[in-house]
Amino acid sequence: MAEDDNQDSQEVAHDLPSWAPGFASYYEALTGDFRGDVPMYLEMAKRYGSPILELACGTGRVAIPLAEAGYEVVAMDFDKDMLSVGQSKAKMLDLTRRLQFSKADMKTFSLRKKFPLIIAGANSLIHLPKSSDLKKALSRCKSHLEPDGSLFIAFEPTQYISAAGKYRVERERPRQVFNRELGETLLYRGTTTIDPNFQRILRHHEFANPRAPHDASRTAVFDYATRPIFPGELEVLIDSVGLKIMDIAGDYELRPMTRQSEKLIYRVMRKK
């Protein structure tokens, strides 16, 4: 860890966007195969039914298996490249009748449908840079929930708790990843900057050609800032938009939360 990085008083956190345009195929190379939480979403679909709305669906990592299982899904995201990767996978799998990708911002979306199940999974809400944005997204969810519908919010408070220490920069060891769209194996190195005072986690992704790792013309760099969620903050905002927490699970098997839980999955309904 370079000492200078940690003494840098630059207040960069506010300037970074909450997502990086053009990152789609690289994101897919990093996380496209992760399926750890998918059985949980299938279980929710079984309990609550469809149509299902997924916020910040990315490339369809969750929406596609839900549609494959027969559920009608609206998968929403504001990044056209992420949506187009998802759309081409859905076409290939002949799912376009059940799975609709929709380009919208989760702070402002308005659809002509209500849902028995809305999913804000896999830390999706950490891409909202301000508390007021989080409130807007929750309020939009409320408007799109059926009267007895459930909204599930999955996030990892541990990320924030570990961020409660000092400002620091953590570098991952370089590893190779395969970008299917480019048909190339790339050298990947991720850097995470934890900035507790601004409640930000900055992600820096660098991809290089393994045969020419220092050739800048063949290097792709993506930066964005996320905002880890405080459980207490989320609870206040949920209440303030007229929603109510029904239960909190602590793992992908939807078992109740314990002190040791590394993830929290809130089930939220409209207040009666």
Ligand SMILES: C[S@@+](CC[C@H](N)C(=O)[O-])C[C@H]1O[C@@H](n2cnc3c(N)ncnc32)[C@H](O)[C@@H]1O
């Ligand atoms: C880390 S990806 C997660 C994708 C997907 N939920 C998954 O689990 O694979 C975050 C996604 O959030 C989307 N996103 C960020 N801010 C958004 C916003 N305000 N409205 C809609 N989508 C947003 C990005 O475009 C990106 O696809």
